[in-house]
Amino acid sequence: MQFLGNIEAKIxxxxxxxxxxxxxxxxxxxxxxxxxxxxxxFQNCLVLYPLIVWEEEVAKLRSRLSRWDKTQQSIFRQFVVDAEHLELDSNGRILIPKRCLQLADIESEVTFLGVDNTIELWAKGELNKTLVAPEDFGLEIQRLMSENI
Structure with a gap:
């Protein structure tokens, strides 16, 4: 599953x-x-995981953390504490808990961004504030893609 697109919607x-x-x-x-x-x-947005992707991510994180290490258990707990289980309704909508909207400063308009196997939800106008300047982006891609050739 790979999501691609940048789509605005109203809540x-x-x-x-x-x-x-x-x-x-x-x-x-x-x-x-x-x-x-x-x-x-890292960013002020929400991430929507298909359940199968979420389960894989949680399993990967759990495999790297010890239940018997206080700090590591706290890290795991912090990762899952804000997670909310959602389901697409028969009309293709999701109900976003108000608490989650507040965490990402989302009000009535949202931008859906497909990012690999997840979907990010951004407050209108906030996504562009996080993007790298086009010339810097090109240079960074060049650097990353030329390494280890």
Whole structure:
């Protein structure tokens, strides 16, 4: 599953939003109507994981952390504490808990961004503030792609 796209949407008064059709189609084709939503670790956005992707990420994290190490257990707990289980309704919408909207400063408009096997949700206008200047982006891609050749 690989999501691609940058789509704006409106959140209704009940905090529901339609998952963009291209993303919804991919989710449904993969049998993924259950999703997990959590605040991103680094950015001020929300990340929507298909349940299977979430389970893989949690298993990967758990395999690297010891339940018997206080700090590592706290890190794991902090990763899952803000996670919310969501489900696509019959109309293709999700209900975003108000607490999650507040965590990412999202009000009535949201940008859905496909990022590999997850979908990010950004407050309108916030995504562009995090992007690297085009000339710097080109130089960084050049540097990264020329390493180890």
């Amino acid at each position: 209704d008064a009940k905090a529901r939003v339609f998952v963009p059709a291209s993303f919804r189609k991919l989710l449904l084709a993969s049998g993924q109507t259950e999703l997990v939503l959590r605040k991103d670790i």
